[in-house]
Amino acid sequence: MAVSVIISNFNGFQYLPRLMESLKGQIGCELEIIVVDRKSTDESASFLKSISGITVISEPPESGLVAGYHVGSLRATKENLFFCNEDMWFEADCLEQLEKAIDLEKGIVAADPWQWSYDGKERIHAGTQFIRTGFSLNSPHPFYAMNFDCELLLGSKIPFPCAGAFLISAKQYREWGGWDSSYFLNHEDIDLFIRGWQRGESCVAVPEAKVYHACGASNQKTIAKGKVSVGKRRYLSNFSSLVIFNFKYFSFPYFFYGFLSMAVRMAGNLLRLRLRYFAWDFLVIGEVVRRFSNALKFRYENRKWNQSRPGEKFFCFDEFIIK
8 A cells, every 4th residue: 555644744844864764664554654743933944845755735823733734734645644743753564554454434534643752752642532520621521621641552542643643534524524624633543533433333452553742842933923832723723613513513512511521620720810811811702703603614524424423422422531
């Protein structure tokens, strides 16, 4: 089989040489490499020009990670898509192991590798599962939190992979409608894969496929337009996305969970005198307003799937719960 590797890069020059070396060294599969450079201001552009056989596309940095992925997917021609960050490198058989896990006849359309720290000393992501909790401020369903490091066996079904690196059938990706590029960072992977779950299609964990990731490196970067840190932009997107996600997929009255989480977080920031974050929470409200019309349009278009499998049931689906 063949894979289109789609990399969303923003000022990742220090990582690109090792990333490209590990991609060029992949065994067992034919690769097409597409780099979406989000107008980096470091040496990324000159380095990418020196690499033969790759496609480079330019995209504004403020649009976010998955907007870069989306633009790259439009140019992809292979039967599988591998989305990844720029701050990674891979074992030589990583993509081969992921492709082996795909079985379209059984509805297994995506595969999630395990991730390790960049130096390989610490595991940072294994299989993902949900767990019943008291109240989680960082989950679309506040009564089900996410555990991203469950030691699952090869082929275990998971609700969604890590957006930082995973393989998916191009056909299913396009049938689901692709990325919602209004997401900047966080929850975009749940948004994509809940649509697969609604259609009865699955993602599986693949421990044998290993990725090494400088996790969190992007938070220290600054978006040139407006001089906004990625960390602040991520905060605004993260918490506005909880409201947007619930409105897109949850049935009445569950779609109010997002607004409930917003109110609880704002009250907590005020009581703890975290005034900077309390001020940012008002900007979150603006983000929700800005994104609401597109969410309303999607909710109407997706009503058939929401009625047959409403989004709140995704988080308590038996196969996805930690036993």
